[in-house]
Amino acid sequence: MKFLADSMLGKLAKWLRILGFDTAYYNSVSDKNLIEIAEEEERILITRDKQLSRCWVVSCLYIKSESIDEQLHQIVKYFNLDIKETLGKFCPLCNEVLKEVEKKEIKLLVPELVYSSYKNFWKCLKCNKIYWEGTHWENIKKKVKELKGEN
Ligand SMILES: [Zn+2]
Numbered sequence: 001m002k003f004l005a006d007s008m009l010g011k012l013a014k015w016l017r018i019l020g021f022d023t024a025y026y027n028s029v030s031d032k033n034l035i036e037i038a039e040e041e042e043r044i045l046i047t048r049d050k051q052l053s054r055c056w057v058v059s060c061l062y063i064k065s066e067s068i069d070e071q072l073h074q075i076v077k078y079f080n081l082d083i084k085e086t087l088g089k090f091c092p093l094c095n096e097v098l099k100e101v102e103k104k105e106i107k108l109l110v111p112e113l114v115y116s117s118y119k120n121f122w123k124c125l126k127c128n129k130i131y132w133e134g135t136h137w138e139n140i141k142k143k144v145k146e147l148k149g150e151n
Contacts, residue, residue: 001079004043006034006052009063012071017090018140019083019147024095046075076147083144096126106130 003023005013013025024043026034031052038045038058045060047053053062061078063071075081091098101123107115109130118132 001081002041002043004034004038004041004045006045006047006049008048009046009071011068012046012063012075013095014092015068015072015143016075017092017095019081019144020089021081022090022095044079072143072147083147091124091127091129091131093129094124094126096124098122098124098131101130 001021003013003016003021005016005023005025007025007027007029010025010027013023016023022043024037024041026037029037031049034045034047034052035055035057037043038060043058045052045055045058046063047060048063048066050062053060061075064074065071076083089097099122101121103115103119103121106121106123110121110132114132114134118134120132122131123129124131
């Protein structure tokens with residue numbers, strides 16, 4: 001299941017990528033273009049725009065709340081999304097597929113303490129950002145637990 005988030009939903013797009021879902025996001029694109037992209041790339045359009053969500057050309061979901069927690073709950077429940085408790089496959093920043101890299105490959109690219117504290121690292125081949133299951137990961141795991149409890 002692939003998504004396309006409208007410009008109001010940048011934060012939700014990031015979260016969906018972290019949770020492992022391919023989610024496209026552009027911060028300035030017309031409604032017409034959004035629909036074209038969704039149609040062409042077979043993505044479900046998620047939008048805060050009620051009018052746009054009535055579009056019949058592509059599948060749309062109107063996101064009711066402004067709160068990120070409620071948005072996540074709505075979408076997970078609505079599509080019954082299967083959330084894995086591993087790092088998402090997609091770069092939260094650019095939606096590129098992350099590649100697991102050998103630890104030695106990134107030795108010079110991360111702080112020493114990070115290098116010595118973690119075992120698994122992922123790299124985005126588009127923006128070159130390195131990811132690991134750092135302190136931030138605890139919050140993500142908490143969120144995943146919460147969301148799974150909702151299902
Ligand atoms: Zn990236």
